Amino acid sequence: MSYQTLTVVALTQETADSVTIHLERPDRQPISSRPGQFLTLILPCGPGGKKERRAYSLSSTPHEAPRLSVTVKRVPGGLVSNYLLDTVQVGQAMEVMEPLGNFTLSPSPKAARSLVLIGAGSGITPLMSILKAVVKTEPNSHVLLIYGNRNEESVIFQRQLADLEASTNGRLQVEHVYSQPLKPAAPHRHTGRLNRTMMLRILEQRHQFPAEQAEYFMCGPEGLMIEARAALDLLNVPDARIRRESFVASADVAEAATAQPNGHGDVTDNPADNTKTTRTVTIQYEGSEYLIEVPAGKTILEVALDQDIDLPYSCQAGLCTACRGKCLSGKVHLDEREGLSDSEMKQGYILTCVGHPMTDDVVIEIG
Ligand SMILES: Cc1cc2nc3c(=O)[nH]c(=O)nc-3n(C[C@H](O)[C@H](O)[C@H](O)COP(=O)(O)OP(=O)(O)OC[C@H]3O[C@@H](n4cnc5c(N)ncnc54)[C@H](O)[C@@H]3O)c2cc1C
Numbered sequence: 475m476s477y478q479t480l481t482v483v484a485l486t487q488e489t490a491d492s493v494t495i496h497l498e499r500p501d502r503q504p505i506s507s508r509p510g511q512f513l514t515l516i517l518p519c520g521p522g523g524k525k526e527r528r529a530y531s532l533s534s535t536p537h538e539a540p541r542l543s544v545t546v547k548r549v550p551g552g553l554v555s556n557y558l559l560d561t562v563q564v565g566q567a568m569e570v571m572e573p574l575g576n577f578t579l580s581p582s583p584k585a586a587r588s589l590v591l592i593g594a595g596s597g598i599t600p601l602m603s604i605l606k607a608v609v610k611t612e613p614n615s616h617v618l619l620i621y622g623n624r625n626e627e628s629v630i631f632q633r634q635l636a637d638l639e640a641s642t643n644g645r646l647q648v649e650h651v652y653s654q655p656l657k658p659a660a661p662h663r664h665t666g667r668l669n670r671t672m673m674l675r676i677l678e679q680r681h682q683f684p685a686e687q688a689e690y691f692m693c694g695p696e697g698l699m700i701e702a703r704a705a706l707d708l709l710n711v712p713d714a715r716i717r718r719e720s721f722v723a724s725a726d727v728a729e730a731a732t733a734q735p736n737g738h739g740d741v742t743d744n745p746a747d748n749t750k751t752t753r754t755v756t757i758q759y760e761g762s763e764y765l766i767e768v769p770a771g772k773t774i775l776e777v778a779l780d781q782d783i784d785l786p787y788s789c790q791a792g793l794c795t796a797c798r799g800k801c802l803s804g805k806v807h808l809d810e811r812e813g814l815s816d817s818e819m820k821q822g823y824i825l826t827c828v829g830h831p832m833t834d835d836v837v838i839e840i841g
């Protein structure tokens with residue numbers, strides 16, 4: 475895993491409670507990234523200067539290299555977002571992990587596709603990266619952004635979106651949805667909750683976006699994702715066309731699963747059976763092999779970090795996949811599987827930050 479120290483080269487205040495932080499390497503060499511990926515910031519803002527990590531989606535695109543930009547929205551009571559919004563300065567050095575994440579696409583000048591992006595609040599960040607990359611690279615593609623906010627003043631990238639929309643000759647359309655607007659509704663501005671009815675109303679008016687053939691990317695609070703999913707189900711959109719990114723772990727862990735190698739995941743295994751057992755786990759990482767004893771109630775990542783094994787991680791909530799590994803033998807129970815696709819689960823991939831060994835022969839390969 476590659477770590478870098480970047481310099482804050484500029485700041486853009488987006489709204490009263492969000493800021494874009496523009497970062498570059500001191501030698502201005504580009505860092506490889508894909509639209510929609512995230513950067514992990516490592517900041518000494520924990521108790522006693524302890525380093526804290528948080529994932530922030532890139533709001534920039536690879537075209538903006540050597541600059542990488544992240545946009546941070548204040549979370550009330552949140553440690554890192556408040557630290558950043560209150561203290562970040564141009565010239566500051568910042569430790570980061572290389573860009574990661576699968577909520578991405580590969581722009582191609584030959585592509586002629588319809589993309590529907592659905593987001594709310596800070597969920598706009600990876601969508602912004604994706605839409606800028608597609609509009610820039612794919613002259614024959616169309617992008618529809620459905621973007622929910624409380625009111626006109628809480629819209630991150632308001633100006634940039636308006637400018638892009640005006641300059642792309644209809645290839646980008648933005649539909650704003652405000653729950654508590656300050657001004658009366660106007661064309662492309664809707665009033666109400668961004669729920670399934672609102673989404674269906676907007677989608678059904680857009681004939682350039684044939685529901686079953688478009689590609690959908692969604693990022694926002696859990697409630698929005700559930701509503702968007704319900705709207706797309708009503709339009710018979712196949713699962714394979716829908717991609718989602720979550721910033722916050724869902725309170726509902728009902729989907730938790732058990733992964734084991736060769737794709738025989740068993741979601742019925744009861745982690746309660748595991749409560750009294752300490753199990754041995756073998757971790758293979760960067761050419762070394764580590765043996766750790768994982769007591770019940772601890773995750774594989776927690777134990778590895780306690781033993782100063784420097785495994786990769788970011789969100790520690792099963793969302794971002796920075797800690798992803800492959801289970802080569804044994805069985806691992808996951809408290810959360812949001813970040814992993816069904817196909818990854820079937821191939822035996824696990825997330826160490828939410829993973830608990832269920833057998834004594836667990837071997838995990840990382841990297
Ligand atoms: C893949 C990924 C990409 C992300 N991209 C962005 C981004 O582009 N911009 C951005 O601002 N954030 C983004 N986040 C969220 C970010 O990583 C932090 O979780 C967020 O800034 C809160 O951190 P904190 O230290 O301020 O709050 P914490 O001290 O970690 O949490 C305080 C409380 O707030 C809750 N909470 C945490 N995050 C949120 C949230 N987003 N909304 C509501 N409640 C929350 C927690 O559950 C906790 O109860 C992303 C997260 C992931 C996993």
Ligand code: FES
Binds near residue numbers: 793
């Ligand atoms: S650290 Fe993000 S999924 Fe494990």
